[in-house]
Amino acid sequence: MKFQFAKRMAHLKASDIREILKVTEKPEVISFAGGLPAPELFPVEEIKRVNRIVLEEEGTKALQYTTTEGYNPLREWAANRMNSRLGTNFELDNILLTHGSQQALDLSGKVFLDEGDVVLCESPTYLAAINAFKAYGCNFIEVPTDDDGMIPDELERILESTKRAKIIYVIPEFQNPTGRTWSLERREQLVKAAMRHQVMVIEDNPYGEIRFEGETLPSLKYFDQVGCVLCLGSFSKIFCPGYRIGWVAGDERVIEKYVLVKQGADLQCNTIAQMVIAKYLELYDIDEHITKIREVYRQRRDLAIKTMENEFPEGVTFTKPQGGLFAWVKIPVNISARDVLEKSLEDNVAFVPGGSFFPNGGNENTFRINFSNMPEDRIVKGLQCLADILRKLVKI
């Protein structure tokens, strides 16, 4: 049998992260690879209790089909949370619950992208967003980006000269993979440009609550006067990723379309997962829980940065993120991070080479370091190991 796959399949490749994650399942591996939360912080006991309560109070409802839009108490929570933290003005009907914010990316592609449409993104950008959008046959333009966000003149130039720009995809808070955070000014400039050119903006924000220092900045939605901004959110980093619950928020006329494609994609999110999270939010103080996460990750970031500062050789630079889970490392252009990985895996240390985060390729002299998942002693040991490898390579 000669399988006749759809044309899109020729452009899709396995996510480096998901492939490397298979290696990192071995307990001896020190992993800076995945965006994995620290499992020791999961509220296991609380979830056990909440599961019991949900099944006792509304067991048959929790195990039955429900509406595509999602469980209303959880939709309301998401709307209120964004409104109080990010200067938005969402209500229940602006929210669709999704299987992680990853699903919201896929649905975005389905709702907006025809073959040949263009997605503008930061350079670099989240690699699984590239794969999600690519399945709809789009092209990518990487907008030149500095530490404050996309550079407005460059964005304007690209929007003016690109006929089929449909989506601008950004992660303004503690970006994946760089850890960068957009300035307030750049946020406003981006939304103004999007409104002017009638392009949709997808603001991905899975890490925003994990801020170690500085003030929370408003969502891009705060500047949106026409309904062009869609906001993605997730429980994966503030609660736990195993439940696969996130959301997309936006203009009701757009969310209706998302509901329609979600029907075809998987009917609805896991009912009991939605109810368990809602009950947890009712019975426990999630802010207290997030404070705990934040404190642990802040210490790990401090330690990771200090270790890199002390150990990495000259010619290697890295970001110092104000929050989130990732730092971004640049090594001399003549060294490939894939070669570094090959060597480091021999010593059981894993990370994700940076090239995959650039939809149009190149930039192989970069890599991403996750600092949230490993305990402190392993962070030091793993980064020292990388430093050793880098020192040898930089010398050559």
Added chain:
Amino acid sequence: MKFQFAKRMAHLKASDIREILKVTEKPEVISFAGGLPAPELFPVEEIKRVNRIVLEEEGTKALQYTTTEGYNPLREWAANRMNSRLGTNFELDNILLTHGSQQALDLSGKVFLDEGDVVLCESPTYLAAINAFKAYGCNFIEVPTDDDGMIPDELERILESTKRAKIIYVIPEFQNPTGRTWSLERREQLVKAAMRHQVMVIEDNPYGEIRFEGETLPSLKYFDQVGCVLCLGSFSKIFCPGYRIGWVAGDERVIEKYVLVKQGADLQCNTIAQMVIAKYLELYDIDEHITKIREVYRQRRDLAIKTMENEFPEGVTFTKPQGGLFAWVKIPVNISARDVLEKSLEDNVAFVPGGSFFPNGGNENTFRINFSNMPEDRIVKGLQCLADILRKLVKI
């Protein structure tokens, strides 16, 4: 803002079922609409216990990210179950776990369908499959179908004259919406035709375990010598739908592609859901549970059929399914089932008009009756109400 949706959005419409399901959330409504299992049969106590055990034994693992392919003990169970029941020969690597078998339909579209490709289906067919495939810009050809399945000569004629046939989509066991079951001979004839024409077959089988009488027949896969048959399965009807766990099984070279698109779609299935189901299967006898479901649904089917036989006026015909959740009603061609629904909703009785199950339209004089979800007294009351409406309309 003038939203520029993708072209596919013009062809998608809200599922009649999902819309009617919103009405049926009112407790006073007698619903024959959804394919909802009987909630009083959900093993709530057992699930409560299993949840506790999973969280106690492997809490952090259950709440963390996992591999895209799915939780291995559950993949193994799915392979073994199909092998022992359906004459297949699957192993672990032939299985991808999905968010319900609905997601397997969506992923099938993504893996195989380019715009303009053709999906062959039974006439009528499962309406949410139509929407899932339609999102990929395909066209549908309804293959003339009788009580034994697709008519081989018609199928052959269509395959010969259709250049871009990519997928044949069928539900050979207790079909949705008709309740029909394919004969063994037709199964073999279908697979032979598919192999000859090098077309993929998607065999959807969510109801196969709910057989009230007669022998279980082998899967289409049993006749497949080249890897053209993909089998979908689901825990929604034999366990509970709220968990949204199903699977797709097939040739490893094809499943690899499904894994790739699942990565982009939502990374992975809910981890704790997979582990809870696997633990349930380890600790309890699911066959005992299925026997209970089967017995209750058989009684409900008997009662529904008897009531329709006694009450429905002449000129109205219906199927007598050997299993599953649905019967299919034909009313005189001059009556529209949508008009019947409008009247019956006034009396708080709901069902799904049949027109939506025909991808190319027409056949408005049909509707689907679900008999699994309502207790016996309400089945009788609801069908009597429909009979009253039909009697009046048939007379006119």
